[in-house]
Amino acid sequence: MTTPTSVATSPDDGRTALAALRRRPGELVAALGVLALGIFVLVDTRTIVVPGSANTLGPRAFPYLVGALLVGAGITLLVGLARGRHGEEEGGEDVDASVPTDWRTVALLVAVFLAHVLTITTIGWPLAATLLFGGSAIVLGARPWWRALALGLVLAVTVQVVFGGLLGLSLPPGPLFESVAVFRG
Amino acid sequence: MDNLAALLDGFATVAQPQYLLYALFGVFVGTAVGVLPGIGPAMTIALLLPLTYSLDATAAIIVFAGIYYGGMYGGSTTSILLNTPGESASIVTALEGHKMARLGRGAAALATAAIGSFVAGTIATVALTFVAPVVARWAVQLGEPDYFALMVVAFVTVGALLGSSVSRGLAALALGLFLGLVGTDTLTGQQRFTFGVPSFADGVDVVVVAVGLFAVGEALHVGSRLRHGPVHLVPVERGWRSWMRREDWRRSWKPWLRGTAIGFPVGTIPAGGADVATFLSYATEKKLAGPHRAEFGKGAIEGVAGPESANNAAASGVLVPLLTLGLPTTATAAIIIVAFQSYGIQPGPLLFESQSSLVWALVASLYVGNLMLVVLNLPLVGMWVKVLQIPRHYLYAGILLFGALGSFALNFAPVDVLVLLGVGLLGFVMRRYGYPVAPLVVGMILGPMAEDRLRRSLAISQGDLTTLVASPFAATAYGVMALLLVAGLWLKRRERAAGAVTSGHSSDDTSGHSSDDASGHASDDVSGPASGSEQDAGHDPGSGTRPSHAATSEETNR
Structure with a gap:
C-alpha cells in the first residue's frame, strides 16, 4: 500500500x-x-x-x-x-497501489513463462529465452513488439555465448544453433 | 596479535590481481542491483550461486561479500533520487535524502550517504575483526541445546519482528520450515513430503526458492500494478564542489559515528536487522539535532548521514553471528550461508580455525570493497542514474530471464524452472496479501539445522526435555528473546511514530513543491515515506481502523 x-x-x-x-x-x-x-x-x-x-x-x-x-x-x-485486520500489500519502487490489479498481465506473464519452460529442450535455450524476455517485455508494455524480441535475442545469444560457451554451462543450443561452436561449452 | 597476522594474510590474498577483480565485480554488481528496484543482494547471490560453481571458494565468497556491501550502497542512491525505497532499511534515507535532492542538495545527500557508509563500513569491519574471533572462541563451548535456543530466538525475532504483521510473519516462517522439511531426513534416511516426486528427494533447492520468491514473485507483483510512464528522478547537480560543503562535513561526522555505534551492535543481535538500526539512528539524530531539528522532515543532512551509517554498520554486524555461530538473521545472510554450504563450508565457531585463510580473506575483502565502493559510487552517480532509468518492462523481463537461467543452470532440467514458477506464484500471493518473504527464506535454511540440533540434544539427554533450558546460556537466550520481542514491538511503535511525523511533513511539502513535478506524478513523492509508515500503521492490531493521517497524529501525540 x-x-x-x-x-x-x-x-x-x-x-x-x-x-x-x-x-x-x-x-x-x-x-x-x-x-x-x-x-x-x-x-x-x-x-x-x-x-x-x-x-x-x-x-x-x-x-x-x-x-x-x-x-x-x-x-x-x-x-x-x-476482525477486519487485513494484510498490507507490499509496496515498491515500481508498484502503483492506486491502479487496480491487472490480472491479465499476471496471467500472460505466467503463460509466457510456461511457454519458456516447455520449449527449452525443443527449440533450445537461446530461442526459449528470447521468447521469455520478448514475451514478458511486450506483456509489460514494451513497444514496438519487434524491438523487445530483437533485444531478447541479443541478450539470449550473449548469455549463451558467455555462460554456455565461455563458462561451460551446458545450456542446450537447440537445433538452430547446434552447429555454432561458440554456443557450446 | 595472531588475528592481525591472519588479517594481513587475508589482505595478501585479496591483493592478488584476480581477487581484486572479483571484488570489483562483486561491488559493481552489488551496487547495480542495489540501485535497481525489484532485485536485491539476496536474490543476486542466489542467482549467481549456480553460475559461480566454476570459481574457487575464496573467489566466490569475495564476490558475494562485494554484492552484500554494494547492495547497501546502491540502495541509498535509489531512495535519494527516486524516493521509493526498495529495502525497508533505506526508508529513512528517503525521508530526508529525497527532500534534500528536491532542494537541489542531491549531491550532498548522496555524498554524505556514501562517505557515511564508508566510515561506518570500515569501523564496523574493524569491530568485526576483533569481535568475531572472540565470539567464535566463546561459541566453541556452546552445546547442542544452546544452538537450538539461538535458532529459536532467530526464528521468533525474524518471524515476528520482520514485516508488519506478527501472524503473517509466523505463517511465512512456518511455510519456510515446511519447505525445509521436504526431502530425505538426514538422520534416518526417510523421505518426507516428497509426494513421490524423485526430484524432491534431495529437497527443494534453496536457489529455486530464493530466486522464485525474490525475482519471479516480485516481477509478477510489479506486473500486476505496474507504474506506467517514464521514471521520474530528481536531477543531481554536477561537479565536485557541490558534494559536501564545510558545513555539511561539520554536521555529518557525528551522525556517522553515532550511526555506526548504533548499527553494529543492533546488527549482531537477531533483532530485525538493519531497519531497526536505521530507525533508531534517525530517532537519535532528530533528538540531538539541536538548532537543526526544525529541518527534519524537510531535508536534514543528519537524517541521511546517521541512518545510512547505521544501515552499513548493521550489515557488518550481521556477519558476526553469521560467521561465528552460523546463525543468519536476515534473508541475505541466510543465502550467504547457503553459498558457504555449496562449497562444503559450514559457518560456525570452528570456521575461524578450519577455514582461517578464507575467513580472513573475506574480512580483508570487506575493507577493500568498502574503499572501492566509496571511490566508485560518487564519480559514477551519473551512470547509476542511467541504470535507474532502464524502462521497467525491459528491467522485469530481464529479471525473469536471469531467474529462469539461474534455476535451469542448477541441474539443466526444465522441471526446476517449473518449480521456480510455482514458488514465484507463491511469492506473488505473499506480497499481495502482506506476508513477509524473509522469514520464509530464513526458516527454510535454518529449519533443518534447528531440527538437527534439537534431535541431537534430545538424543544426548535421552529424551529429557528439560535439557533444552538446563544450560545457563539457553535459559538466558530464551529470556533475552522475550525481552527482544517486547523491545522490538515497542520499537515498531516508535518507528511508526517517526515515520508518521515525517509522512505528515512530506505531504505538506509535496503540496508546496508539486510544481517541480511536471508530469502530474505528485503523488509519487509521498509514496516513499508514507509506504513505510502506513505499512506499519495499518498493522497495529486495533489501530488499523482509522484514516491514516488521523492515526499518525495520534501516534505522534502519544
Whole structure:
C-alpha cells in the first residue's frame, strides 16, 4: 500500500472498505491455504516411516511442530481477518497501489513463462529465452513488439555465448544453433 | 596479535590481481542491483550461486561479500533520487535524502550517504575483526541445546519482528520450515513430503526458492500494478564542489559515528536487522539535532548521514553471528550461508580455525570493497542514474530471464524452472496479501539445522526435555528473546511514530513543491515515506481502523 489511495490501511473509510472487501476473497483463500497446509502436514506426518533405529526424537517430531505452527498461524490469520485486520500489500519502487490489479498481465506473464519452460529442450535455450524476455517485455508494455524480441535475442545469444560457451554451462543450443561452436561449452 | 597476522594474510590474498577483480565485480554488481528496484543482494547471490560453481571458494565468497556491501550502497542512491525505497532499511534515507535532492542538495545527500557508509563500513569491519574471533572462541563451548535456543530466538525475532504483521510473519516462517522439511531426513534416511516426486528427494533447492520468491514473485507483483510512464528522478547537480560543503562535513561526522555505534551492535543481535538500526539512528539524530531539528522532515543532512551509517554498520554486524555461530538473521545472510554450504563450508565457531585463510580473506575483502565502493559510487552517480532509468518492462523481463537461467543452470532440467514458477506464484500471493518473504527464506535454511540440533540434544539427554533450558546460556537466550520481542514491538511503535511525523511533513511539502513535478506524478513523492509508515500503521492490531493521517497524529501525540 503505497500511494494516497492506500490510505486503505483504514477499513473505516467508506471508499477503502470497499477495496478491502474486494480483496477479502483472496486473503481468505491465502489464510485458508496456510491452515489447510498445516492440517495436511499433521496428517501426512503420520505416513513418515519411523525406522526402529530412530533416536529419541524420530523423523516425525519436527514435522508435527511445523504442522502445529502452520495451523496456529492459519487460525490466527482467520480470526484476524474476521476482525477486519487485513494484510498490507507490499509496496515498491515500481508498484502503483492506486491502479487496480491487472490480472491479465499476471496471467500472460505466467503463460509466457510456461511457454519458456516447455520449449527449452525443443527449440533450445537461446530461442526459449528470447521468447521469455520478448514475451514478458511486450506483456509489460514494451513497444514496438519487434524491438523487445530483437533485444531478447541479443541478450539470449550473449548469455549463451558467455555462460554456455565461455563458462561451460551446458545450456542446450537447440537445433538452430547446434552447429555454432561458440554456443557450446 | 595472531588475528592481525591472519588479517594481513587475508589482505595478501585479496591483493592478488584476480581477487581484486572479483571484488570489483562483486561491488559493481552489488551496487547495480542495489540501485535497481525489484532485485536485491539476496536474490543476486542466489542467482549467481549456480553460475559461480566454476570459481574457487575464496573467489566466490569475495564476490558475494562485494554484492552484500554494494547492495547497501546502491540502495541509498535509489531512495535519494527516486524516493521509493526498495529495502525497508533505506526508508529513512528517503525521508530526508529525497527532500534534500528536491532542494537541489542531491549531491550532498548522496555524498554524505556514501562517505557515511564508508566510515561506518570500515569501523564496523574493524569491530568485526576483533569481535568475531572472540565470539567464535566463546561459541566453541556452546552445546547442542544452546544452538537450538539461538535458532529459536532467530526464528521468533525474524518471524515476528520482520514485516508488519506478527501472524503473517509466523505463517511465512512456518511455510519456510515446511519447505525445509521436504526431502530425505538426514538422520534416518526417510523421505518426507516428497509426494513421490524423485526430484524432491534431495529437497527443494534453496536457489529455486530464493530466486522464485525474490525475482519471479516480485516481477509478477510489479506486473500486476505496474507504474506506467517514464521514471521520474530528481536531477543531481554536477561537479565536485557541490558534494559536501564545510558545513555539511561539520554536521555529518557525528551522525556517522553515532550511526555506526548504533548499527553494529543492533546488527549482531537477531533483532530485525538493519531497519531497526536505521530507525533508531534517525530517532537519535532528530533528538540531538539541536538548532537543526526544525529541518527534519524537510531535508536534514543528519537524517541521511546517521541512518545510512547505521544501515552499513548493521550489515557488518550481521556477519558476526553469521560467521561465528552460523546463525543468519536476515534473508541475505541466510543465502550467504547457503553459498558457504555449496562449497562444503559450514559457518560456525570452528570456521575461524578450519577455514582461517578464507575467513580472513573475506574480512580483508570487506575493507577493500568498502574503499572501492566509496571511490566508485560518487564519480559514477551519473551512470547509476542511467541504470535507474532502464524502462521497467525491459528491467522485469530481464529479471525473469536471469531467474529462469539461474534455476535451469542448477541441474539443466526444465522441471526446476517449473518449480521456480510455482514458488514465484507463491511469492506473488505473499506480497499481495502482506506476508513477509524473509522469514520464509530464513526458516527454510535454518529449519533443518534447528531440527538437527534439537534431535541431537534430545538424543544426548535421552529424551529429557528439560535439557533444552538446563544450560545457563539457553535459559538466558530464551529470556533475552522475550525481552527482544517486547523491545522490538515497542520499537515498531516508535518507528511508526517517526515515520508518521515525517509522512505528515512530506505531504505538506509535496503540496508546496508539486510544481517541480511536471508530469502530474505528485503523488509519487509521498509514496516513499508514507509506504513505510502506513505499512506499519495499518498493522497495529486495533489501530488499523482509522484514516491514516488521523492515526499518525495520534501516534505522534502519544
